[in-house]
Amino acid sequence: MADLMSYDDRDGFIWFNGELIAWRDAKLHMLSHGLHYASAVFEGERAYGGEIFELTKHTERLVDGAQTLDFEIPYSVAEIDEACRQTVKANNLSDCYVRPIAWRGSEMMGVSAQATKINLSIAAWDWGSYFPMEDRLKGIKLAWATYRRPDPATAPARTKAAGLYMICTLSKHAVEAEGYQDAMMLDWRGFVAEGTGANIFLIKDGVIHTPTPDCFLNGITRQTVLSLAEKRGIQIVERYIKPEELGDFEEVFVTGTAAEVTPVGEIDQHRFTPGKITEALLTDYETLVRTPPAAVAAE
Ligand code: PMP
Secondary structure (H helix, E strand, C coil): CCCCCCCCCCCCEEEECCEEEEHHHCCCCCCCHHHHHCCEEECCEEEECCEECCHHHHHHHHHHHHHHCCCCCCCCHHHHHHHHHHHHHHCCCCCEEEEEEEEECCCCCCCCCCCCCEEEEEEEECCCCCCCHHHHHHCEEEEECCCCECCCCCCCCCCCEHHHHHHHHHHHHHHHCCCCCEEEEEECCCCEEEECCCEEEEEECCEEEEECCCCCCCCHHHHHHHHHHHHCCCEEEEECCCHHHHHHCCEEEEEECCCEEEEEEEECCEECCCCHHHHHHHHHHHHHHCCCHHHHHHC
16 A cells, blocks of 8 residues: 555645645644544535536535534535535546535534534545446445444434444445455345445346435435436336345446446345446446536436
8 A cells, every 4th residue: 555645645725614725734633523523524526527517416415414413514505516616626627526524623622512613625636436447347346244324313324424434434344355346235224225335226127226215325326327217218116125135136236426337246145247227327327427517407
């Protein structure tokens, strides 16, 4: 790992509480509430040809997530959208990943954090395929995760709250050690839920089955792919899926802003072959993200 370029030591600019500052200066104190108590929420966006795909949906999810964590980001959706665009532009990026994050500051330490300042910062960087391209085309290998998605009564399960990723990192590390690319998580009841950063779609007899997102993120890519499938007239069944059913499916893929549409070759002992539906939706998604929003609206 010695050749990794650290994320805190790069050229460029980061939007930090209202201004663009030098990348290396975007720092916070170790006594930040967000770090100790996970009072932080973030987004993951991708720009294609300089345009952030579904920017306002991402910003709205960020603002909603902050409200769920009981804080108010001190900028409007329009201001945050503009700040994301400025960040992409300031770094001369065209195809890139965009990472806004909001967190409670250092003004209070302890579980209660009512008077902390709410910070918002946005970075953008060049980020190719989330999974190595050669694995992606063959279909990635997944294994069951160590942890389950929590009951919404246990955690703010449908947000991109930083704390929820603790179980994702642990689960992903455990399967990576066994040669898999990602972990497939069950939910708290034992139904198939999602990957550690992507939603799942399973195909049988030309019909798409996908888990009901009642305790995990209803991804923006998931919603986009569902509307693309609908446009193609593919039947969609949203339901609870048991892990024992996996052997019945022919094609499987996962979706996410970072993962885009990624075919799955195996989950545990089950094997899948990327087929026509995966290929069609992968192509439709790649076309859509590169279509100017005005052209999509005019359709
Ligand atoms: N689930 C989790 C846990 C994620 O982190 C992500 C990525 N944001 C997704 C699903 C997919 O969401 P989206 O399509 O909005 O990126």
